[in-house]
Amino acid sequence: MACGILIFTLVTYHLSFDTFHKNPDRIYRFVTEWHDDEIDRSSSVPMPVGTAFRTDFSLGQITARTFLMGNSLVTINQGNDVKKFREENGVTFAEPGFLDIFNFPLIKGNSKELFGKPKQAVVTEKVAFKFFGTTDVIGKVIKVENKTQFTIVGVLKNIPANTDLNTEIYVSYGSLIDYDAFGNDKNWGGVMSSSKAYTLLQPGVTRAAADMALAQLPKKHFTGRDASVWKFKLQPLSDVHFNTEFDAYASKTYLWALFFIGLFLIITACVNFVNLATAQALNRAKEVGIRKVMGSLPYQLFWQFIAETAIITLVGVIVAVGLAELFLPMLNGLFKTEMDFHWMQLSLFIVFATVVVIFLSGSYPGLVLARFQPILALKSKLSQKDVGGFSLRRVLVVTQFVISQVLIIGSIVVVAQMRYAQTADLGFKKDAIVLLPMPKNDKATVGTMRNQLSGIPGVESVTFCMGAPASRSNSTTGINYDNRAEDEHWGINMKSADDQYISTFNIKLVAGRNVFAADTVREFLVNETVARKLGIQPKDLIGKKIAVNGGTIKGPVVGVVKDFYNHSFHSEIAPICIMTQSDNYYTAAVKMDMRHAKESLAAFEKIWSSTFPEELYSYQFLDESIARFYELDNTLLKLVEAFAAIAIIISCLGLYGLVSFMAVPKTKEIGVRKVLGANIGQVLWLFGKEFTYLLLIAFVIAAPLAGWAMHNYLQDFKYKISLGPGIFLAAIASTFVIAAITVSYRATIAALTNPVKSLRSE
Amino acid sequence: MIKITNLEKFYRTEEVETIALNKLSMEVKKGEFVAIMGPSGCGKSTLLNILGLLDDPDAGSYLFNDIEVADFNERKRADLRKHNIGFVFQSFNLIDELTVFENVELPLIYTGVAAADRVKKVEAVLDKMQIMHRRNHYPQQLSGGQQQRVAIARAVVNTPKIILADEPTGNLDSSNGNDVMELLTDLNEQGTTIIMVTHSEHDARYSHRIIRLLDGQTVVENIMI
Ligand SMILES: Nc1ncnc2c1ncn2[C@@H]1O[C@H](COP(=O)(O)OP(=O)(O)OP(=O)(O)O)[C@@H](O)[C@H]1O
Numbered sequence: 001m002a003c004g005i006l007i008f009t010l011v012t013y014h015l016s017f018d019t020f021h022k023n024p025d026r027i028y029r030f031v032t033e034w035h036d037d038e039i040d041r042s043s044s045v046p047m048p049v050g051t052a053f054r055t056d057f058s059l060g061q062i063t064a065r066t067f068l069m070g071n072s073l074v075t076i077n078q079g080n081d082v083k084k085f086r087e088e089n090g091v092t093f094a095e096p097g098f099l100d101i102f103n104f105p106l107i108k109g110n111s112k113e114l115f116g117k118p119k120q121a122v123v124t125e126k127v128a129f130k131f132f133g134t135t136d137v138i139g140k141v142i143k144v145e146n147k148t149q150f151t152i153v154g155v156l157k158n159i160p161a162n163t164d165l166n167t168e169i170y171v172s173y174g175s176l177i178d179y180d181a182f183g184n185d186k187n188w189g190g191v192m193s194s195s196k197a198y199t200l201l202q203p204g205v206t207r208a209a210a211d212m213a214l215a216q217l218p219k220k221h222f223t224g225r226d227a228s229v230w231k232f233k234l235q236p237l238s239d240v241h242f243n244t245e246f247d248a249y250a251s252k253t254y255l256w257a258l259f260f261i262g263l264f265l266i267i268t269a270c271v272n273f274v275n276l277a278t279a280q281a282l283n284r285a286k287e288v289g290i291r292k293v294m295g296s297l298p299y300q301l302f303w304q305f306i307a308e309t310a311i312i313t314l315v316g317v318i319v320a321v322g323l324a325e326l327f328l329p330m331l332n333g334l335f336k337t338e339m340d341f342h343w344m345q346l347s348l349f350i351v352f353a354t355v356v357v358i359f360l361s362g363s364y365p366g367l368v369l370a371r372f373q374p375i376l377a378l379k380s381k382l383s384q385k386d387v388g389g390f391s392l393r394r395v396l397v398v399t400q401f402v403i404s405q406v407l408i409i410g411s412i413v414v415v416a417q418m419r420y421a422q423t424a425d426l427g428f429k430k431d432a433i434v435l436l437p438m439p440k441n442d443k444a445t446v447g448t449m450r451n452q453l454s455g456i457p458g459v460e461s462v463t464f465c466m467g468a469p470a471s472r473s474n475s476t477t478g479i480n481y482d483n484r485a486e487d488e489h490w491g492i493n494m495k496s497a498d499d500q501y502i503s504t505f506n507i508k509l510v511a512g513r514n515v516f517a518a519d520t521v522r523e524f525l526v527n528e529t530v531a532r533k534l535g536i537q538p539k540d541l542i543g544k545k546i547a548v549n550g551g552t553i554k555g556p557v558v559g560v561v562k563d564f565y566n567h568s569f570h571s572e573i574a575p576i577c578i579m580t581q582s583d584n585y586y587t588a589a590v591k592m593d594m595r596h597a598k599e600s601l602a603a604f605e606k607i608w609s610s611t612f613p614e615e616l617y618s619y620q621f622l623d624e625s626i627a628r629f630y631e632l633d634n635t636l637l638k639l640v641e642a643f644a645a646i647a648i649i650i651s652c653l654g655l656y657g658l659v660s661f662m663a664v665p666k667t668k669e670i671g672v673r674k675v676l677g678a679n680i681g682q683v684l685w686l687f688g689k690e691f692t693y694l695l696l697i698a699f700v701i702a703a704p705l706a707g708w709a710m711h712n713y714l715q716d717f718k719y720k721i722s723l724g725p726g727i728f729l730a731a732i733a734s735t736f737v738i739a740a741i742t743v744s745y746r747a748t749i750a751a752l753t754n755p756v757k758s759l760r761s762e
Numbered sequence: 763m764i765k766i767t768n769l770e771k772f773y774r775t776e777e778v779e780t781i782a783l784n785k786l787s788m789e790v791k792k793g794e795f796v797a798i799m800g801p802s803g804c805g806k807s808t809l810l811n812i813l814g815l816l817d818d819p820d821a822g823s824y825l826f827n828d829i830e831v832a833d834f835n836e837r838k839r840a841d842l843r844k845h846n847i848g849f850v851f852q853s854f855n856l857i858d859e860l861t862v863f864e865n866v867e868l869p870l871i872y873t874g875v876a877a878a879d880r881v882k883k884v885e886a887v888l889d890k891m892q893i894m895h896r897r898n899h900y901p902q903q904l905s906g907g908q909q910q911r912v913a914i915a916r917a918v919v920n921t922p923k924i925i926l927a928d929e930p931t932g933n934l935d936s937s938n939g940n941d942v943m944e945l946l947t948d949l950n951e952q953g954t955t956i957i958m959v960t961h962s963e964h965d966a967r968y969s970h971r972i973i974r975l976l977d978g979q980t981v982v983e984n985i986m987i
Pocket residue numbers: 773774775780781782800801802803804805806807808809
């Protein structure tokens with residue numbers, strides 16, 4: 001029950017995402033699709049799309065572009081004091097009207113003409129407090145990424161937790177001109193993930209109409225094949241949180257999975273209750289018989305039983321609410337969310353669930369009891385068959401077994417996949433490598449950094465690059481091979497890195513040689529996937545010319561490297577080219593001797609801080625950053641494990657109860673059998689036989705179910721373990737062991753009883 | 763065949779200690795038919811359980827076929843019991859989920875008789891008890907007399923040397939009771955030793971000898987005939 005409440009809270013939390021805006025059904029996000037050999041999607045659009053939609057059509061009431069500068073550095077000056085903050089939620093550059101599309105109300109300042117001029121900023125109360133210790137911050141100045149100074153003109157109410165737009169600092173879009181990104185303001189051909197656009201459609205305008213209008217844009221702004229490849233569309237706001245084709249955080253599938261696990265747990269608990277209650281009915285037969293003789297009618301008995309169930313359930317609910325309250329912080333920690341109980345919604349759910357549970361679990365035993373023949377009941381001659389339930393109870397036990405086995409198989413698979421992901425050969429080395437950001441990457445800075453870092457004892461090698469081999473930020477462009485007339489129909493992942501890259505990360509060359517040191521692009525390394533996509537042997541690629549980034553970067557291929565994972569196992573290994581291009585070196589990757597990690601890290605910080613005095617130092621171990629790719633999977637894993645454990649415990653309780661009630665009427669039988677010469681093993685087998693049989697039936701049902709579910713789960717991974725019979729065997733073996741322990745404990749008691757005792761009672 | 767000397771058995775509950783058997787001595791010869799009588803609570807069932815190796819005495823000696831079994835452990839007792847002793851109870855104690863045939867077959871399974879032999883033996887004994895036609899019925903579908911005959915069939919199927927019967931007619935009317943007594947007499951005539959607890963003087967008359975107990979001690983032994 002407690003789990004039910006928690007899961008309900010989680011599900012409603014996610015369903016409530018961005019539902020608090022004023023016209024949620026009219027708010028849309030622009031997205032890009034590429035219809036080539038495959039359909040690719042991005043939740044971002046080229047920067048001119050928003051403008052074009054605003055000026056070319058009159059469908060949108062308000063259209064606003066945004067540009068997110070993630071994890072940005074904000075500096076404030078107070079007197080001579082300089083304070084630096086690393087804003088994880090980033091700073092969003094927004095066009096006028098953005099705050100009118102969404103319901104982020106200002107509590108100070110004037111919303112009119114907001115962001116109409118450059119260099120304006122609004123911050124939330126929370127941020128204001130963090131920066132200045134007060135919300136009275138109008139007129140104060142903040143500096144973003146050590147470039148533009150923004151004057152605060154408004155204070156926003158704190159951003160609610162249930163939104164994907166979680167930036168807390170907004171600044172004028174116009175000021176983007178001060179930053180590199182502005183170079184793309186007129187560029188139709190490039191999609192930067194930071195560049196989004198939103199619109200509030202005019203009342204009455206349908207999404208289809210808007211999509212139709214948007215379909216004209218590629219024709220106008222692209223030539224040749226591109227005009228039919230590029231598509232711009234609208235995505236409803238309600239879809240943003242769930243559509244994993246774009247960048248959704250939560251997939252609805254997971255939510256549904258959770259929902260069903262919750263449902264399963266409640267069902268299992270009900271099943272147990274029915275089980276025990278019907279078995280108990282046998283013991284209460286006499287009471288019922290007497291009541292009947294005294295003139296009580298069946299329906300009165302029925303309601304009596306329901307009432308009893310209700311009391312038990314209510315006590316259960318109260319305990320459950322308490323438990324849920326207790327565990328919510330844990331769950332929040334697990335999901336990094338800020339959920340709260342909404343008592344209004346929740347109480348509705350609880351009342352509903354309680355009533356259903358009461359009737360589900362109360363009515364069956366109630367009915368059975370009410371229908372007893374009083375004479376038989378009085379003579380206590382009721383056998384198992386009269387309380388009906390034996391075969392029904394078998395069904396229930398099977399149900400429980402099925403549920404626990406599905407969950408067990410589920411956790412095994414998730415664990416196995418996680419282990420695979422964390423220990424598999426990535427194609428490069430991820431241990432003992434520290435990543436440092438490079439806020440400035442001009443030649444001189446890179447040069448001094450290289451010298452200083454290499455000079456630290458314990459540092460084995462240093463490479464400057466755009467990012468680690470596997471990283472979240474991947475930059476994909478078109479590729480032209482060997483001066484062919486037409487570009488290839490697939491994109492290539494560009495990685496800028498110096499000549500130390502492949503040695504630092506231990507990436508293997510399969511053909512050719514490494515690139516020579518250089519600051520601009522002279523030559524390329526490509527991976528095997530490129531060769532495969534081109535249908536050419538790696539060695540034949542050497543010396544061929546390729547051009548990427550719309551033909552602006554060209555050069556010969558000098559080496560082919562072995563494939564390595566460039567993101568998580570969720571995604572396929574992309575075609576990759578590596579080139580020397582020093583103005584893209586945003587990261588310094590240092591391989592070090594872990595025995596001197598502490599001293600080395602201290603030395604890094606010292607060097608880094610003196611090189612970039614205006615910046616805030618931070619570093620990351622590569623293996624940790626890779627582990628982050630699987631954060632959601634790990635969360636899922638923990639959940640599945642927890643719920644599997646709970647389900648197993650509940651099933652065991654059920655099983656124990658069942659065996660107990662099976663054992664009571666059986667004590668006499670056991671006594672007889674022992675008198676006739678049965679040994680303890682043979683008596684235990686009486687129970688064992690039954691449960692082995694039920695377990696096998698359950699397994700036959702659970703295996704395909706779990707197989708199907710896990711197959712779907714693994715579909716999300718491009719590189720995965722295979723579902724071997726071993727997993728299923730392990731599942732059935734573990735359920736068997738658990739069930740056997742439960743059963744044998746009770747059965748042993750029954751089997752060891754001296755037959756003289758059990759036969760005496762006549 | 764059975765010889766007990768100064769047999770004692772106590773039952774301790776929290777406060778009271780009941781002396782169920784108080785230095786009891788008696789002997790039963792091979793082929794005898796002995797009835798044990800006495801008021802309620804005088805220790806008849808306790809004695810029968812010890813004789814049947816279901817329970818162990820607290821003191822005294824018990825020679826079974828000249829072997830001292832008083833200090834046998836559970837395992838050894840069970841072994842001896844399976845092959846030598848058949849039980850008939852007042853409340854039949856048939857297993858509800860098994861058919862007549864399966865009930866009678868049970869002791870053979872536990873003594874490890876091969877399946878083909880089992881069928882033969884069970885059929886023979888059911889025939890003798892005249893309940894062959896009921897072989898596929900369940901106990902609840904039979905009358906009390908029929909059930910007791912099944913129980914007797916089950917007790918003798920293993921051809922035990924001795925049959926212990928605790929009030930075998932207690933739950934039966936007089937005509938069914940007489941049938942059961944006839945059966946026991948027949949078995950006795952074919953050589954099986956029988957020790958029977960009963961409250962009925964009428965039934966006791968079928969036996970050769972009546973042992974009367976009072977408070978766990980022998981009072982009188984009547985020799986019949
Ligand atoms: N398990 C036990 N725990 C305590 N006392 C017991 C136990 N079994 C028997 N007794 C006591 O031992 C005495 C002898 O019991 P027993 O069952 O042998 O009597 P019985 O002669 O068979 O009586 P009945 O004719 O009623 O069957 C009685 O006083 C009884 O209460």
